[in-house]
Amino acid sequence: MAARFPAIRLVAGTLCLLLCAGCTVRRVVFNDVVTKEQVNFIRVGQTTLPELADHIGAPDEVTESEFGVVALYNWSDTKSAALDFGTIPRLFFGPFVPTMTLTKTGITPEQLQVVFDPQWTVRAYVFSRRTTEEPVVWFWPF
Amino acid sequence: MLFFKPLAGIILILALVLTQGCIVTRGTIGEPLQEEAISAIKKGTTTMAEVVSSLGAPDRIVRGNDREIFHYYYYDGKSPAMMLLILNFIRMDIKSDNLYVFFDRNGIAEEVVYGKRTGNTKFRLWPFGD
Numbered sequence: 001m002a003a004r005f006p007a008i009r010l011v012a013g014t015l016c017l018l019l020c021a022g023c024t025v026r027r028v029v030f031n032d033v034v035t036k037e038q039v040n041f042i043r044v045g046q047t048t049l050p051e052l053a054d055h056i057g058a059p060d061e062v063t064e065s066e067f068g069v070v071a072l073y074n075w076s077d078t079k080s081a082a083l084d085f086g087t088i089p090r091l092f093f094g095p096f097v098p099t100m101t102l103t104k105t106g107i108t109p110e111q112l113q114v115v116f117d118p119q120w121t122v123r124a125y126v127f128s129r130r131t132t133e134e135p136v137v138w139f140w141p142f
Numbered sequence: 143m144l145f146f147k148p149l150a151g152i153i154l155i156l157a158l159v160l161t162q163g164c165i166v167t168r169g170t171i172g173e174p175l176q177e178e179a180i181s182a183i184k185k186g187t188t189t190m191a192e193v194v195s196s197l198g199a200p201d202r203i204v205r206g207n208d209r210e211i212f213h214y215y216y217y218d219g220k221s222p223a224m225m226l227l228i229l230n231f232i233r234m235d236i237k238s239d240n241l242y243v244f245f246d247r248n249g250i251a252e253e254v255v256y257g258k259r260t261g262n263t264k265f266r267l268w269p270f271g272d
Contacts, residue, residue, distance in 0.1 A: 017228065020228060020229045021228040021229070022228060023228075023229050023230070024229075024230040024231075024232070025230070025231050025232070025269045025270075026232040026233070026269065027232070027233045027234070027269035028233075028234040028236070029233075029234070029235050029236070030236045030237075031236070031237055031238060031259060032237075032259065032262070049253070049255060050253060050255055053255045053256070053257055057240075057257030057258075057259060058239075058240040058241065058242060058255045058256055058257030059240065059242075059255075059257075060215075060238060060240060061213075062204050062206060062211055062213065062242060063204060063206070064204070064205060064206045064207075068207070069206035069207050079269070087227070087228050088228070091227065091228075116207070118207050118208075120207070120253070137269075137270070
């Protein structure tokens with residue numbers, strides 16, 4: 001009985017290793033998320049650009065539009081996973097075994113847009129279209 | 143004394159073995175914004191030429207509400223990676239600092255908006271979670 005456990009552990013460990021073999025997980029995070037709760041303090045017609053910057057920092061971009069000056073806050077979370085089926089054969093047959101990799105990447109660029117009137121008070125603000133689902137760390141691209 | 147040399151060798155070999163497959167990358171765009179130069183900008187007195195002489199030419203010039211706006215930025219990215227033979231983790235955190243100087247029609251600084259985020263950029267390897 002005692003001798004069986006190390007064997008089971010060895011098999012389980014090898015299986016885990018094989019399941020992870022060739023896996024690559026990448027993540028790129030750009031700036032911190034700005035949440036709706038963080039911008040609850042904004043009062044249209046009252047809050048100014050310096051007050052906004054005091055609460056959530058300076059915008060990443062300021063641009064002029066037909067509706068007035070727009071301050072843009074950008075952030076994103078990119079997740080990518082890959083599975084290379086050539087990894088294990090490469091361990092046995094050397095580096096010339098060709099690669100066969102499946103990769104999936106999910107990028108979620110997000111934006112808060114704040115429009116100002118000529119007196120630099122907030123005229124309107126809106127979040128970009130948000131997906132309800134987070135990008136999945138999964139390699140299947142189809 | 144003779145005892146230390148093998149110990150130092152063992153520590154060095156252990157450190158080399160433990161850091162095998164590790165990659166540490168750092169990328170920046172622009173130069174860090176000098177906070178002393180920013181705090182020296184006085185609303186209502188500092189001119190456009192003085193701002194340029196202390197901070198350099200702006201990265202972007204924007205026009206908004208009939209005003210000139212100078213935009214200075216700095217990006218900092220830190221990316222650790224662990225490339226083992228069969229499993230690889232790569233993560234990159236990027237943050238930005240932004241400075242806007244708003245000038246009135248006479249070229250005098252009217253407002254200064256500065257935000258620093260790069261102080262919170264960290265080398266984080268684990269790609270899962272927040």
